[in-house]
Amino acid sequence: MPGYPVAAVIPALLLLVSGCVSQAPNTAGPANASHVELVSTPFHPQTQYHCGPSALATVLGSSGLEISPERMSREVYLPGRKGTLQLEIIAAVRRHGRIPYQLDGNLQAILGQLDADLPVLVLLNQGIGMFPAWHYATVIGYQPGTDSVILRSGSDFRLEMSRRRFENDWKKAGYWSLVVLQPGQFPASVDMGRYLNALIAMEEASQWKAVETGYQAVLSGSPEDSPVNRLARFGLANALRADNQLEAAVMEYKQLLSRDPGHLSARNNLADTLLALGRCNEATETIDRIDPDPAIEPAISAAIHATRAEIYATCTGVRP
Amino acid sequence: MIRFFRTAIVLPSLVLFTLMTLWLPAAQAAMLGTGSADKQSQTASSTGTVEAFLSRDSVRQQLIALGVDPEMASVRAASLTAEERMELEQKIEQLPAGAGALEVIGIVFLVLLILELVGVTDIFKKI
Structure with missing residues (x-):
């Protein structure tokens, strides 16, 4: 009897059992929620510590990109942390020309996406207190009868988890969730400001085609002006402009300036684009319409100054 | 032996973990927004180029130090926004790292083992 690793087993057991009985958020089930299950969502069983790449391959696959979890591991897995960071998940979605859109922290927001055929990537914390156990999974459905959430999770193709347990673990992970959108696609009940921020962040990954499509969608989906x-x-x-479609860029800058003549950044960028097209006269005229104003934000002021200097230097003969 | 085990270890442990579940607040992960908020300041991108380069390189080095292939580390560092890079630079060791589900089989086995050790069951004859 003596000699068995009792000391090692007890804390582990306590950790696990506590996870089951700790207080769940005392909320009622979602009202009028109907049964939903996105059965065609792909499944990639995880290998040890690799739930991040697996879950990511699942939601990217659902958005039409077939990428193996092995390749995703190279892109997001962090060996020194034995896991995957949320920031790197988001960045990887961008690199693949998809828009990562984060949801509000309530189950209703997730159910809304499921109704729009979008599986939801979530971070769960299955540990307690000082012993967190972070886990990525994909919500693919909800079952009102049993009040349970249906997940692609770890090595489970279809995991039913009680709503209370799900909400508890999700809460302990800061209610983090994400949908992966094709360029131009909106989530259910979109917050346009948040969507725009997601697009702006994609400029960092130089995903110009995806970003263009995204902005076009916002343009047609929001009131003019x-x-x-x-x-x-x-x-x-x-x-x-960044995608080297200079003529098209000029048209958009001009249209913006016709409605908002005081948009200094647009005017600066228009002058810069005209210069790139070799249209010296127009470039000079555009940049000269900006009055030196001490109230301009320093960064913008510096950019205008640089553009003006470059135009004058390039277009010698047009102006001193 | 079993009685000693029960009174000296199991009971205090049960009391302890019951208390723990009552005390411990739920952990909150650090949250972040996506992307930068102000488009205006992005136009003057050339002014921030040096800083951006340095922060990308710093994140790249950290990723490499944590075992990421150097070539891939450059790609990964480059697709973060300035805010995200700053967050990663400062907290790469603390941010939640999603790893995997707690295995149900492991739980069942542990419960059986404990029951066996405590003497409630007698499944594993050899123990």
């Missing part, structure tokens, strides 16, 4: 619409037009113009 609203702040969101203007921001989207500016973003579209910048993406076109």
